[in-house]
Amino acid sequence: MTTTVTTTVTTTAAAVQPYSLFRVEVVRTQRISPSMLRVTFGGPDLKLCTSAGHDQRIKLFFPLPGQTDPIVPEGPDWFGEFRAMPDNVRPPIRTFTISGLRTDARELDVDFVLHGDLGPASRWAGSARPGDRIAILAPDARHPEILGYEYKPTEDSDWTLLAGDETALPAITQILSVMPADRQAVVFLEVASAQEMRPLDCPAGVHVTWLCRGGAPAGGGVLKEAIARTEFPAGRPYAWLAGESSAVVELRRHLVRERGLDKKDVYFSGYWLLGGAIE
Known part of the structure; x- marks a missing residue:
């Protein structure tokens, strides 16, 4: 008698990280005040982006001169790999707050303070046009907990x-x-x-x-x-x-x-x- 043993192999999908990298492009810009510019980004993957509201922190990566897209490593050790990149490849990175998120429209707003030529973010935003591309590290809606915000009043504060x-x-x-x-x-x-x-x-x-x-x-x-x-x-x-x-x-x-x-x-x-x- 032949006995057949069936083995079922279960593959566990890689755990979703709290933050994911979203490749986006400029949809439009709007001057909010003399020194404040709102840039609206769009991209199909933004349907997976989320925000806790409040001071929701995100990271923006800007392309170096001559680049169409910034070169950004992905995965759980992205920051270590990012730090190890040579200076002529590693993109400038700055921290911003989500000013608006419309996942149905696949759009995300970021407000930039324009400081003239004082930093890479201000320089990039001052000349941003529809179609310009950057990368955004933002909360992933598939993760069970939203991280990256700090406004958390104590329960007994008045x-x-x-x-x-x-x-x-x-x-x-x-x-x-x-x-x-x-x-x-x-x-x-x-x-x-x-x-x-x-x-x-x-x-x-x-x-x-x-x-x-x-x-x-x-x-x-x-x-x-x-x-x-x-x-x-x-x-x-x-x-x-x-x-x-x-x-x-x-x-x-x-x-x-x-x-x-x-x-x-x-x-x-x-x-x-x-x-x-x-x-």
């Missing part, structure tokens, strides 16, 4: 403090747009001039103060000086701070040392560094 310069405006705008209607918040936004000010979609309990530098350099302490003069609402605050690195560090120090906020109630991030670069 109100929110948001503060940042124009580089933080896209993130603060998104945070306000999804803030619960009954949430109280105090917002400070530092911009170059009054022309950068615009209406923000936010709950009735949010008080927004625009601070115009009026020709003064960014990162000069405008936010700290304004907040130091402000009487805070009663209760326990949660603070979210972003902008020029040294200014944000000084503001966080003021809140903890002079205003008595608990360190764990303060999130802070240096989005850029005066005289340097932050990827």
Whole structure:
């Protein structure tokens, strides 16, 4: 008698990473203010992109001169491979916030602050035209958890403090747009001039103060000086701070040392560094 043994081999698909690389191209651009440009990207794979809202962080890779597409490694060890690339091949990379995501239309918006010729992102955006291609590392909708956002108020906080310069405006705008209607918040936004000010979609309990530098350099302490003069609402605050690195560090120090906020109630991030670069 012959016995037949059937063996079933089960192949487990590779686990989906929290972030995936999306190859996209410029669909259109829109000037939001004198120094803010919205670039809308499109691509069929954006149907798999997702966002938690708030300050959803993504990475943009820009092509080097002479390239149509940036050369970007993919996979779980992409960053190690990226760092190992030679300088004449490795594309510039910068961190941005999702300003809008429409998966049905396969479109994603990113707002760029135009600093003239000060960095690769600003240079690229200033001359971006429909059809120009970049790569975006963004959350993958197939992953069970969305990562890459930091606005997470503690459950027992009573109100929110948001503060940042124009580089933080896209993130603060998104945070306000999804803030619960009954949430109280105090917002400070530092911009170059009054022309950068615009209406923000936010709950009735949010008080927004625009601070115009009026020709003064960014990162000069405008936010700290304004907040130091402000009487805070009663209760326990949660603070979210972003902008020029040294200014944000000084503001966080003021809140903890002079205003008595608990360190764990303060999130802070240096989005850029005066005289340097932050990827």
